[in-house]
Amino acid sequence: MSRLFGTDGVRGMANTELTPELAFRLGKAAAMWFKQEDHHQPEILIGRDTRLSGQMLEAALAAGICSAGGNAVLAGVLPTPAIAYLTSNNAFDAGVVISASHNPFGDNGIKFFAHDGRKLPDAVEDEMAALALADDDVSARPSGAAVGRIRRVDDSLLTSYVEHVVAATGTSLSGLKVVLDCANGAAYETAPAVLRLLGANVTVLFNEPDGININAGCGSTHLEKLQAAVVAQGADVGVAHDGDADRCLLVDSKGQVVDGDKIMAICASELKQAGKLADDTLVVTVMSNLGLHVAMRELGIRCEVTGVGDRYVLEAMQKNGYVLGGEQSGHVVFSDFATTGDGLITATQVLAAMQRSNRTLADLASIMQTFPQVLVNVRVKSKAGWETNPAIRAAIDAAEAKLGDKGRVLVRPSGTEPLIRVMAEGPDQGELDALAASVAEVIAREQGI
Numbered sequence: 001m002s003r004l005f006g007t008d009g010v011r012g013m014a015n016t017e018l019t020p021e022l023a024f025r026l027g028k029a030a031a032m033w034f035k036q037e038d039h040h041q042p043e044i045l046i047g048r049d050t051r052l053s054g055q056m057l058e059a060a061l062a063a064g065i066c067s068a069g070g071n072a073v074l075a076g077v078l079p080t081p082a083i084a085y086l087t088s089n090n091a092f093d094a095g096v097v098i099s100a101s102h103n104p105f106g107d108n109g110i111k112f113f114a115h116d117g118r119k120l121p122d123a124v125e126d127e128m129a130a131l132a133l134a135d136d137d138v139s140a141r142p143s144g145a146a147v148g149r150i151r152r153v154d155d156s157l158l159t160s161y162v163e164h165v166v167a168a169t170g171t172s173l174s175g176l177k178v179v180l181d182c183a184n185g186a187a188y189e190t191a192p193a194v195l196r197l198l199g200a201n202v203t204v205l206f207n208e209p210d211g212i213n214i215n216a217g218c219g220s221t222h223l224e225k226l227q228a229a230v231v232a233q234g235a236d237v238g239v240a241h242d243g244d245a246d247r248c249l250l251v252d253s254k255g256q257v258v259d260g261d262k263i264m265a266i267c268a269s270e271l272k273q274a275g276k277l278a279d280d281t282l283v284v285t286v287m288s289n290l291g292l293h294v295a296m297r298e299l300g301i302r303c304e305v306t307g308v309g310d311r312y313v314l315e316a317m318q319k320n321g322y323v324l325g326g327e328q329s330g331h332v333v334f335s336d337f338a339t340t341g342d343g344l345i346t347a348t349q350v351l352a353a354m355q356r357s358n359r360t361l362a363d364l365a366s367i368m369q370t371f372p373q374v375l376v377n378v379r380v381k382s383k384a385g386w387e388t389n390p391a392i393r394a395a396i397d398a399a400e401a402k403l404g405d406k407g408r409v410l411v412r413p414s415g416t417e418p419l420i421r422v423m424a425e426g427p428d429q430g431e432l433d434a435l436a437a438s439v440a441e442v443i444a445r446e447q448g449i
Contacts (some may be wrong), residue, residue, distance in 0.1 A: 022063065057110065068142070088339060092115065093115050094114060170196060194344055267338050272300070314340065377414075
């Protein structure tokens with residue numbers, strides 16, 4: 001049986017896969033698990049993005065928490081990293097975010113943070129999953145005064161998070177002209193507030209969520225309108241968040257995309273120059289471009305490589321005391337300021353680097369030359385067993401043999417969608433296109449819908 005929790009919580013189509021009944025069970029399981037640590041009544045902070053299904057799942061999750069004797073504290077719409085920060089800084093026993101990040105509005109997800117604002121280890125998630133899926137013992141539920149309460153908080157938590165990001169920036173952004181794409185998502189209030197408090201001249205796009213327009217033709221997965229707006233307005237930089245604002249991508253003044261790899265290259269270089277890059281090490285995933293490794297090696301910076309997912313980046317950072325890590329997708333973790341990927345902190349750290357150096361984003365990003373990279377997503381009926389499929393293995397081996405030591409082929413299942421991803425990287429774009437297509441064709445034949 002596959003795990004209930006994926007790489008970023010429990011995900012699925014809202015009301016068909018991720019149902020209110022499942023949300024109730026997850027809430028009950030969370031309260032039971034966090035209650036067992038010292039047998040007190042746990043307080044669990046709940047935030048959500050702007051999806052239509054968010055309020056439905058919030059209500060069910062809160063009811064589940066209360067049914068197990070916990071208290072649910074409703075923060076409303078806030079970015080994922082805000083919930084992580086507020087959980088650890090306000091003595092909550094846990095935090096929960098209802099969001100499917102960059103996915104379409106019909107999807108949703110539930111992910112948990114421990115009291116220290118960090119994502120739960122796999123083992124803890126598995127224990128919570130077992131509690132959630134166990135037969136319901138109504139007789140074991142608390143009653144009377146032991147039933148939990150639900151309360152809503154005012155805007156003070158939002159303000160606290162905004163002030164935290166502003167303080168972490170440490171540099172005025174006065175005079176910087178910024179176009180901001182909020183993806184009609186969770187950062188539609190916080191991101192403009194942060195940039196304006198820092199003194200930037202901000203034009204805001206896609207900050208009118210209606211429940212169904214989150215990530216729709218906007219945000220970090222759809223940069224075209226942001227790119228056009230930056231060029232048309234003569235802006236210095238464009239900032240794009242995803243639906244829950246735990247990531248960001250940037251656009252330079254010429255409309256060119258600056259992805260997570262280049263963001264990490266810029267920030268790792270600045271931190272090393274300031275003597276603040278712990279052990280001169282940057283933590284990246286297997287998806288980071290070879291060009292990042294080359295650029296960091298030339299600067300005397302070591303890249304420690306993890307599996308895909310910011311949780312694994314975080315684990316490596318926490319274990320070894322590293323201060324910077326992230327993913328090509330724009331999940332970047334600054335452990336001096338955050339316990340998870342934070343799109344607002346990522347954006348403001350790069351904008352502050354521009355201000356401090358008096359250099360353009362394009363100039364800063366030129367520190368890294370990107371190797372050609374091809375990514376093909378194959379929709380499948382099942383992700384199970386692809387690793388041992390002999391036809392798929394043979395196709396991958398053949399592609400790797402053709403690239404030799406000039407590049408690489410990486411095949412992995414998506415942690416949140418029914419996809420197997422094929423990535424090829426090397427010096428020749430045409431060759432990469434052909435090799436990735438050949439592997440994807442075999443996967444589609446063997447595992448496809």
